[in-house]
Amino acid sequence: MKSKTVADLMTTDVVNVREYTAFKDVVFALRSRDVSGMPVVDGAGHVVGVITEADLLPKEAAGGSQSRAANTWHRRRRAGxxxxxxxxxxxxxxxxxxxxxxxxxxxxxxxxxxxxxxxKRLPVVDADHKLIGVISRKDIVATFARTDAEIRQDVERDVLRRGMWLLPSEIGVEVHDGVVTLSGQAERVAMIGIMTALTTAIPGVVGVVNRVTAEMQDNERR
Structure with a gap:
């Protein structure tokens, strides 16, 4: 069973700017794409930094020379x-x-x-550290937006059939609000832990309640 990777979830249509893009053009890029931050790349496409709305605030803060907050921030952050x-x-x-x-x-x-x-986001880079995508909190949270029926189907197929070589009729699978309840009987105790781990890795699973019992302890022999 294959766990979700960054490649499965990342956005490839990435807004980015070159390192020598003018300050105001950076602002316009953020506003036009309605994002709060983006990678900064050099001429070869290597990621050299990240710029966010927070990085733009010091310019406005420094403009209010009478602002106590600005002066305090200035002392704390100093050169940066x-x-x-x-x-x-x-x-x-x-x-x-x-x-x-x-x-x-x-x-x-x-x-x-x-x-x-x-x-909020991570630039995704290839082996040469060149930008190929971005993965955000929203991309990861979206994995939980799956129906109970979809999750149950994945558990029966990927955990029971492919992972454990068991038939769905041997282990009961119920899913409610993303919480998977497993019931039935496995051959050995070790199989219960493996079953739980595999089920937890299914995209969209919020929790696992494992009520499966074992026919024998792992050190027993028939």
């Missing part, structure tokens, strides 16, 4: 703030080094990076 406040190109304002991911990585790995880094 000054660079972004004076930005005239994407290269000046972007965040670098970029956090990227490869197309063969699992959706679970992408989700872990997005969550741990507190970011």
């Amino acid at each position: 703030f000054r660079r972004k406040a004076a930005a005239q190109t994407a290269r000046d304002a972007m965040s670098t080094p970029p956090i990227t991911i490869g197309p063969a990585a699992t959706a679970a790995k992408a989700a872990a990076i997005l969550a741990s880094q507190g970011i």
Whole structure:
């Protein structure tokens, strides 16, 4: 059974800008595509940074010289703030080094990076670090937008038949709001854990309740 990969979920029609794109053109690109951030690439298409709406804020903040908030931010961010406040190109304002991911990585790995880094999107790069797509929080969350019937079909086909060599008649599968309940009897205890792990990996599964029992312990022999 094949887990969802970044390549399965990523968007390939990616808005991006070159590193020397003018500041205002960056703003227009974000607004015209209705996105809050995008990769920055060099002339060869390599990802060199990411620029978001947050990276553009220092310029406006620095404009209010009487603003206490702006002065506090200036002291805390120092050189980084000054660079972004004076930005005239994407290269000046972007965040670098970029956090990227490869197309063969699992959706679970992408989700872990997005969550741990507190970011909304990841540029997807090939072996040469060239931009080939973007995967976002929205792309990953969309995997849960599957019907219970679709999930049940995948569990019966990919977990029971292909993964465990069992017939659906041997193991009962019920799905309600994405929670899969398995029932019946397996030959050995170890099969129960494997069954749970495989079911958890099915796209759209919210949780697994495994009520399967075993005919014998793993150390027993007939």
